[in-house]
Amino acid sequence: MRTVSSAASSVASGEAPEQVFYDTLLRDAKHKVVEAPVFAPGTRIADTHAHLDMLHHPGLALARASALGVAFVVSVIDPTEDPSFTLSNLESWQREAEELLADKGTVPIMARPPLSAPEVALIIGCHPHNASAYNQAVEDQLVLALTGDARVVGIGEIGLDYHYDNSPREVQQAVFRRQIRLAHEHQSTVTLHLREAHEDGLRILKEEGIPKKGVLLHCFNLNYAALEPFLELGALVAFGGPLTFKKCDDVREAAAKAPLDRLMTETDCPFMAPVPVRGSVCEPASVVFTARQLGDLRQEPHALDQAFNNARRFFC
Ligand SMILES: [Zn+2]
Structure with missing residues (x-):
């Protein structure tokens, strides 16, 4: 289960560096400084899928993200864990980020x-x-959060995970259906988590109807053939770390082929850090490497501006 404590214990077990650096440099798994990509002036990047509540220092992470051009972050809350943690701390994380950014x-x-x-x-x-x-x-x-807190802009992440099967599949499916119905009822977007379950996910989406506000397939890590039926339903797709992984040519091909007005960038931090910071604790700032890869794949000018605008349009 991906909770705050399990993220912390994975760090404690030595999977990821524990040391905190109070600067805006990015480092790889061995703490070696990695040069951040330089984008055209004014380029803004979005991290459309972050778990700020699982980071050791969300305020510092937000400051670092800002320094590298990340202007918009979508953070995920799970109501079965501790939804109030993010809801009540977000303001202070942002305040801390502002203070850090002001303090040279x-x-x-x-x-x-x-x-x-x-x-x-x-x-x-x-x-x-x-x-x-x-x-x-x-x-x-x-x-209550969806309807009563203006910062909560959508339902997600919901879906099916047949890789881990942490909950029985029929329960996953029933809960997925229930939350799609909530999206219909409250005119909400849906962010999908599908792992080794794309066929069932697609079928259930079709049976329940596509939420009118839109569907976003998060952390896409398959080929274009797997993406196409979702695009046909009008879904958008967010690419994270896998877009940069050595063996993921099929993911890069999918990102190169998909319509530009459907693409977004994300991290899924603290998981899935992209190359060249793979193996380190991922944070919103790490999305710049995924964005650079996306920009390289798409030869269109303003591809990254479009990806940012897609995110704003979808969530705001
Ligand atoms: Zn996630």
């Missing part, structure tokens, strides 16, 4: 001052791993 002693290497913290939107949904914990009280909390 703490953050000595500034790319383009003056900077403000990235805008952060939230989505809420029961992850398929946690489907067994879904009940009416959880649903009530989800709906």
Whole structure:
């Protein structure tokens, strides 16, 4: 289960570096500084899928992201875990980011001052791993956040995960259906998590109907043939770390072929850090490497501006 404590324990077990650097440099798994890509002036990047609540220092992560051109972050809340954690701390994380960005002693290497913290939107949904914990009280909390907190802009991540099968498949499917119905009822977007379950996911989406506000397939890591039926349904697609992985030519091909007005960038941090920071704790700033890869794949000018605008249009 992907909780705050499990993320912390994976760090403690030595999978990822524990050391915290109060600057805006990016480092690989061995703490070696990695040069960040330089984009055209004014380019803004979005991280459309972050788990800020799983990061050790969300405020510092937001400051670093801003320094590297990340202007918009969507953070995920799971109502079966502790939804109030992000809801009640987000403001202080952003305030801390603003303070760090203003303090050149703490953050000595500034790319383009003056900077403000990235805008952060939230989505809420029961992850398929946690489907067994879904009940009416959880649903009530989800709906309360969705309808009562302006920062919560969509439902997600929801779907099916047959790789881990942390909840029984029929339970995952039932909870997925229930949350698609909520998206219809509350005119909400849906962010999909599908792992080794794209066929069932597609079938259930079709049976329940595509939410009118839109569907985003998050962390796409398959080939174009797997993506095409989702594009036909009008879905958008977000690419994360796998777009940069050595063995993922088929993912790059999918990103090169998909219509530009459907593409977004994301991290899924603290997981899935892209090359060349793979193996380190991923954070929103890491999305710049995925964005560089996307920009290289798409020869169109303004491809990254379009990806950013797609994210804004979808979530805001
Ligand atoms: Zn996620």
